[in-house]
Amino acid sequence: MKRRDLLLISLLVAAHRPQLLQAQPIxxxxxxxxxxxxxxxxxTFSVLQREWRRLGYVEGETVLTRSGEGEPQRLPELVRDLISNGIxxxxxVGAQAVxxxxxxxxxxxxxxxxxxTDPIQTGLIRSVARPGGNVxxxxxxxxxxxxKWIQLMREMVPALDRVAFAWQPSAGRSQLDVALRVAENLGVETMVxxxxxxxxxxxxxxxISGPKRTGIIQLSGPGITPVAEKFVAAATQNNLPTLSFLGEAARRGFLMSYGPSQKDYFPRAVQLADRILRGEKAGDLPVExxxxxxFIVNLRTARALNLTVPPNLLISADEVIE
Structure with missing residues (x-):
């Protein structure tokens, strides 16, 4: 074979290498x-499921799922079980599981x-850009x-006296401590x-209902979404406005929510796992x-609380639930 033909073949292989790599089996x-x-x-499960199926993974074969069923002491055993099954x-998902x-x-x-969790403060990673370990x-x-949460609650409830941070101890104190410091810097009275x-x-x-006008900001924690309706029903009964970081909570009755779009953000976890399985190292992949x-506002809940939503909040909302 002539040298010119060898060079042409090499150039063709190089040009198609990205497609060849993408076609590699999982x-x-x-x-x-x-x-x-x-x-x-x-x-969380449904959003991730759509993404791993899109990438070609199948539950029970190339995706193995486990739940602690609300018993955190079971989580280490479940991790060992998954590892023994070749993941x-x-x-x-969540601070406890991590x-x-x-x-x-x-x-x-x-x-x-x-x-x-603050992953650097807790020693899970060395830096956001280069985690360095296996996380x-x-x-x-x-x-x-x-x-932002405090700002929105103050705008929604001008007569606000204090903020109650609804916190699950099982989630750890990282998020709570940060929220308390931010509130103190803003001059807001708080309770936990x-x-x-x-x-x-x-x-x-x-x-916590009474003469002080209290707004509840629900911090992140496991298993919140399935009990959102029960939580907000009790809050509304006690004339307590509520805000969550999860959009799904507002759709289930919380007065407001502000946080990352789960359908846009959470699939990136599957993409990171896929990149790892295709040869990249966790310690080299930046935290996302x-x-x-x-920002979502629930007008039904506002009416139940006798609140008039300020026009600027309605204009800035990504979704308004009538």
């Missing part, structure tokens, strides 16, 4: 660990969906979010309302911050 399995549920109707990357996974393995790549994933810039998803919400929320946020 190598390995993705593990999915949630502290509460693997219900396909749960917002090459683990998507861990802590459990990081405590079990320092070698299996972990892709976190952790909206509660990467989705983490929030909590200080900026907390300031500890709760779990199994609480008696009417009884719990009646303890959300680029799109959504």
């Amino acid at each position: 190598k390995g399995k993705i593990g999915y660990l949630h502290p509460v549920t693997t219900d396909p109707n749960h917002i 090459g990357a683990l998507i861990a 802590r459990a996974a990081a405590g079990v393995t320092s070698s299996t790549p972990i892709v976190a969906i952790d909206l509660e 990467t994933g989705l983490f929030l810039d909590t200080p900026a979010l907390a300031a 309302l500890e709760f779990s998803v199994n609480d008696d919400f009417p009884r719990l929320l009646s303890t 911050r959300p680029s799109k946020f959504e």
